[in-house]
């Protein structure tokens with residue numbers, strides 16, 4: 001299986017964490033985002049949405065990191081994607097929250113503080129966008145922190161796809177100026193994720 005990806009991408013790391021944990025070998029096909037390779041016809045023929053990561057499994061092509069995580073987890077059953085319907089539904093619920101709320105909030109910090117000034121060289125961050133993002137973060141990080149006050153991992157007693165979906169952006173809190181310092185339960189949970197062999201094995205090389 002091939003993973004078309006830009007290696008520092010947190011969305012790609014979600015997939016790599018799952019693949020590593022399950023012992024699934026992925027051939028990495030680099031897509032140079034700063035060089036706009038994802039906007040070229042060759043890549044758009046693969047994924048018209050113009051985004052990485054994209055999984056290619058023979059003639060099956062699948063974009064969207066959370067869908068790819070589930071696809072891999074269904075190929076090789078494990079505790080990452082629990083078989084119990086309620087536990088699985090809880091993981092699924094956090095995957096939805098990740099896409100609908102968490103990623104979209106963190107994405108504002110990542111774009112304004114990293115991609116816009118450093119990659120696209122489009123000037124200073126938009127302060128009004130950052131003010132709105134800080135407000136969203138207070139709400140969503142508060143939810144995650146409150147949940148993790150009661151749980152070592154997001155669902156159940158060990159890591160699941162929910163942890164692997166939510167954790168990769170924490171690598172960028174400093175660079176992206178994402179104000180997560182007040183959230184001690186999140187920080188301690190992230191420490192547990194960083195201690196996992198899969199986390200160490202998928203550390204992006206800048």
Ligand SMILES: N[C@@H](CCC(=O)N[C@@H](CS)C(=O)NCC(=O)O)C(=O)O
Nearest residue numbers: 009010011050051052053064065066
């Ligand atoms: N919802 C998508 C988001 C993917 C995404 O935002 N990918 C970024 C890199 S991390 C990208 O390809 N950006 C290029 C662009 O938006 O032009 C997923 O979870 O896979």
